[in-house]
């Protein structure tokens with residue numbers, strides 16, 4: 001499992017871990033955005049909470065993630081769960097099924113950097129690649145012209161998302177204390193380096 005504030009680098013680390021260990025990457029946020037994109041009832045309800053930077057209710061999220069975790073590819077190759085659990089009750093839903101991570105990675109990045117990263121973050125809808133206008137700009141004009149921004153990647157909304165994150169993270173740390181690994185980073189030009 002990997003946890004961290006919005007834009008703490010979960011997506012980037014997940015790509016590296018997935019490539020190295022061949023795990024199935026399951027991102028709760030991506031699953032929710034897929035529900036929104038296909039226009040399901042769950043997606044419509046979820047969007048209201050996501051727009052406020054709040055957690056989507058367990059009724060929607062828990063079964064969605066459980067269902068994905070139990071699919072054959074994740075069972076066979078192992079999984080890397082990103083953005084779930086985000087609360088005590090979500091963690092307990094997995095504990096009651098006997099689902100525990102071998103490792104719980106917690107990324108720790110100062111808030112000032114997070115806000116700057118979120119506000120400059122852009123997505124290439126064609127390739128799925130994430131850019132940052134300042135730290136990782138698009139390679140050419142063609143890509144630059146098609147970049148999109150997540151609807152919740154504004155300064156106002158990231159502050160709410162950060163509050164939600166800090167309210168919940170302590171309870172997760174206590175549940176996974178025995179398997180936690182904290183990223184210790186130095187910061188350089190908006191990026192984390194070892």
Ligand SMILES: Nc1ncnc2c1ncn2[C@@H]1O[C@H](COP(=O)(O)OP(=O)(O)O)[C@@H](O)[C@H]1O
Nearest residue numbers: 006007028029049050054055056061083084086
């Ligand atoms: N496990 C979860 N439980 C409830 N809501 C979630 C969960 N994961 C994601 N969300 C919702 O989706 C939004 C975006 O999540 P995510 O893509 O992981 O981005 P970030 O962590 O960068 O905010 C969150 O602000 C929240 O509203």
